[in-house]
Amino acid sequence: MFASDGPSGRYLLQPLLHDAAICVSAPAFAVSARDGQLRGAGADGFYDRDRRLLHTLHLAVDEREPEAIGCHPLGPDRMRFTAVHRYPGDPTDDPTVLIERVRGADGTETITVRNDGARDRRLRIDVAAATDLTDIATVKSGRGATPLPAVATPTGLSWSLVGPEGESHSTLTVEPAPGAAATRPNAFGPVTSQPEISDGPEGGTLTWPVLLLRPGARWQVTLRVRGRSSPLPPGQPDAPTLEAPWSVPTVEGDRRLVALVRRGLADLRALRLADPMSRDGDGHEDQFVAAGCPWYLALFGRDSIWAARMLLPLGTGLALGTLRTLARRQGRSHDRFREEAPGRILHELRPGEARHGRGLRLPAHYYGSVDATPLFVTLLVEAWHWGLPTAEVERLLPHAELAMDWVQRSCGQDQDGLLRYRPRPGGLVHQSWKDSTDAVRDALGRHIPPPLALCEVQGYAYQAAVGLAGLVAALGRADRAAELRAWALGLRKSFRDAFWVDAGDADAPASRYVAIAVGRALSPVTGPASNMGQLPDTGILDPADCRDVAAWLCSAELNSGWGLRSRSALVPGFNPLSYHGGSVWTHDTAIAVQGLCAAGRHAEAARLTDGLLDAATHFQYRMPELYGGDERTPDTPGPLDYPAACRPQGWSAAAGVALLGALLGLRPDAAARVLTVRPMPPEFLGPLSATGLRLAGARLDVAVDRTGAVCVDGLPEGWHLRTEGP
Template identity: 35%
Template sequence: MNVSTAPGDLDPYFIPATASIQETRPRTLKHGDTFAVLDRNGNMPLGGGTEGLYHRDTRYLSLLELLVGGGRPMLLSSTLREDNATLTCDLTNPDLFEDGKLVLEHDQVHIRRSTFLWQATFHERIVVRSFANVPLSVPIELRFAADFADLFEVRGSTRTQRGRRHGPRIEADRIILAYTGLDGQDRSATLRFSPAPAQLESARARFRLELPAAGRAEITFEIGCDVDPATQTRPPTDAFFACLRESRRALRQAAGRAASVDSSNDIFNESVRRSISDLTMLVTDTPEGPYPYAGIPWFSAAFGRDAMITALLVLWMDPAIARGVLLHLAANQAQTVDPVADAEPGKILHEVRRGEMAELGEVPFRRYYGSVDSTPLFVMLAGAYLERTADVATMQRLWPHILAALDWLDTHADRDGDGFVEYFRQTESGLANQGWKDSHDSVFHADGGLAEGPIALVEVQGYAYAARLAASRIAAALGDTARAAALATQAATLRDRIEAAFWCEDLGTYALALDGEKRPCRVRSSNAGHLLLCGVPSPERAARVGRQLMDPSFFSGWGVRTVAVGEARYNPMSYHNGSVWPHDNALIGLGLTRYGQHEAAARILHGLFEACVHIDLRRLPELFCGFARRRGQGPTFYPVACAPQAWAAVAPLGLLQAALGIGFEPATHSVVFDRPVLPDFAEQVILRNLAVNSGRIDVVLRGRGASTGMQVLRREGQIRAVMVS
């Protein structure tokens, strides 16, 4: 991500925390490159918040407000379907007065708003029902506005010049709001209504509903982003139901492709279903396959690091996502040196933006490569995908891109020739820190002084080691035994160098990084846990790191903090220096399991599950504050954390894999449970539709903690389940 806790003069891409997203608990919808942020009433109010309808990094609608009799209706309930398909808001009328006289008592009219997104169009149906015993004439008004602000403007960037907003084009049942940007692109929001409003103006549509006693009426409207009017052949009412059926069918098909989880704990089941629904919503279809966008509202775009970690955490459930991610990133791999984009041949994307500011170069993220870890993660994920699926054909397709990535690791990535991977932005407009902790102050020394580059992050060296081992396995699968042996030797040499340069015996862990002078940043951080995932530490050192990550200086009760209590820049309210990130915990959990520390992984899963109990919609946010857990209270929220966020959504799924020791052996058609540990909150977990090659199997695990047994419930094709105790 490109978020910072720095003032704007230090980092131009930080997100100002002038208001807390957690206060409003907005409702979000997404399909493809379009997303909507609404309040709990289903409105998009003015006021400088995040609410709006966005398409390709531009806010197409900045105001949408429903009024009844000139007043704002009162909220009864706000429900986002479990599959994220629709938002339903139940409202009622307030007391309405005319000339000081009460003309409609409250709670006489029920209003139900049903909203969803499909193919760049916002659909809404408003059903108004009277519970009065006399006829009612109910005035309904929809207010709207389109500012066509770039997403970075909404985030706080200022612009000296903007494009031209056109006057509205109004017809009987529609209005078109349009804008031509400085990039020469025309953008338009087309609002269509059924029935046609009694009065349609540049910023409002007015209706008068004549309701008999206990009668009902409805209004349907849609907002299309850059739609061709010639394609709008169906009335909004017909389009609403047809598109709703299509959207739900697509969600069912996507969810049905993956394995599913059920347990003896109903709340955990709710959180898992929300995780899968959020992932399904965030996945966007690309020409190369499914690709999870990072999160809403700030990161609804293709991010390399986020997508690969997300794919890795759900690889056991849905390998198709990893394949789509790998192929899409390969198609967008850098080919040339471009300092503004931080691009070098073989490098893998950091992010892609399609808004006006990116197109004009006002921000460098049109196609930006400024992350040091995306490239080794690409090779790591390819190796994990091959191990999970034995899909050699996809590896053959990816092999030239893997070789290019390895070449980048050997050349451009090693900026001083010492064998480590370093980063240093090529221009002042790029990101200063290019690991996953990319705040301006996230890499520092024990005295709190900021490290100066080129910087070699400890986890990135682990990724580079794991990437070479993964490439060795891929080369062997493709028949290139000589290259496989050379890559394995290169990995072993790097492992020895990491151990020698980063291990701090007195700290009992690995240094956060090496600075430009090769001085270790002697800070206890969660980054060391990623080395466990990569298999770098010796068993003895891994045991010490694992014990430290689970002691109170790191483990808050909800999860592992990014920085330990007592470090110079520790702050539980910071973005990267003491907060708890679910995806970070999931990667650590998988690393702990690699070294046999299954109970620790189950404990982390338990902590994040307990956090879900206290969180709206059971939805884990991007991060939360690192304050210690207090009896009877939930976690402390971070004010501008994204939710849903792809890698946070799938963190419990990755941790469940870690606790249950789930692995796959395609050569023997086997699902393997290696010393599984059930989390304390569940005595039974059922995994359905686990796939190996063409076989599928349903398995139940029962017991308590490490005393766990396994039973096969269903088997389809050649497949078996094995438990290692």
């Protein structure tokens, strides 16, 4: 959370978000304190396309701040803030003047002042506004920028900034506009609406000097924040124009899961972006889910892929849009600064170069990810199994082949055949989902630098090769399938030889565990971590391996009681509020549950699921990017916020659907046209049903009753059902 040194040599600090009110409609969002005031501090502001358009919007009534009494979301993209304005001489303690601010992520804010008392009120309203027009990376680093001069306009205020990469502009306009009628009819008497506009070197003010509010009257004004940067790089994702490309199921069962799915899908709708390069005049657009708000409201290969994978039970539309968007930007040449290589899948796409502090400088198109490329292949394979039309599969297959070529070339750089990352100076040091600078530590707490082969990345590569082999075999390419399977077997053997570590303790959950990574000279990075929880679903483990991994995942070392800790609580360097050194990540726990269910380890999966669902109740079912990994005890009221976590976060919002699919035990096989259902036994979390799922374009309804009996309705034509379990 530390950023670069400030001008005085002191640390600059990343803004905290744990108590922020955030509304989002990608690519725009707004962040403020829970009283609704934007004070120009921390991450406060209205944003669009990674640019802060306004950082101050401060309301005063009679030169006093209203007293906040409520903050209520009206959906992912709107927030209502309620406050009161009291008078010391009133004969009653009851507030009579209420102020309501309804804010939209699209840059609109409606202010309503209401007089619910029995006497006339004469009020002065001041709205101070300012901005620095800085980029989100600067805000995240804690650096901020100097407020810009405001210029009064006939309709409000405006700001502009000319920099080396172009120009940025923003405006704040008022409706009714200045110059409109000074009063508006009101059943309880006239209401003055004419503002005075003043500008200055650090911002401006809109002032309504005298508002007469008779009993029962209300005054209302709408402010609109707009802005842009130019030139905007071509191909930058923008807001979608079509509906979300997934179904909305009706879920019945555990009320926590029902609420988690519902809230998650609402947040995912707000996090959608569309690729303008996909619009060809026929009404089509490719949509994907941005990584998270506020820091990562952009295309992130790994995050967008995982969100699409998790939502496959609701249809293949999101997977198709994500795959196409990434395929258009797949690496074509070697570029050291961008870390681009032929076949490599993009890590992140921003409107401009980002300087994060401490020497971290990332280009707008950045490929520094070791896992997005094999995950791209697996997303295509899984979308095929869920019924992505063959024509679409065949159009994307060359991109999957190029991605697999990059994986195999990268593995071929070392004799052991493992997939490693070797970052450039100034890029991301660690290039998997645990990408903070101290993400990889050993059992002594020492930081282990790259080159590194992470355990879950080997699983991703193995799963990609085996999955692609099955796909090309179904398309009649038996020779290529055999090559891929042989290569995957070699990787599996290298993994088994290098990654297992003897626990060295008779009281350990199991006699061995999987190292988080292998460093130079095949030295394993010791110390149990959550990374091994992403292996059971990849197929690289056998049943005995899954048993040992399951034991570790449910141990007190890794299972906090609210979800899976990223690092064992019993090793030096554990910190429950470390980004990757002890915190709980929502998506990480959900992926572990998926793998445990697939491996038939339902008891262990149920324990992790129950903890994650209990945590969801404390976050009002808007699951954050991560949260504290402190031990759950009878006296613990709930999990602790990680103070700078994104919320909403794409793969966290998708975790509810991932759990739903895992607990129902859905496994489609497109080659055999078989849907296997292996549900979690109902004695763990009760009966469960979902209507309105999608398989091969058809509506699918699945129910598991209290006895464990499975009922499936709506199988596509030519498909067959196989049930496993009771």
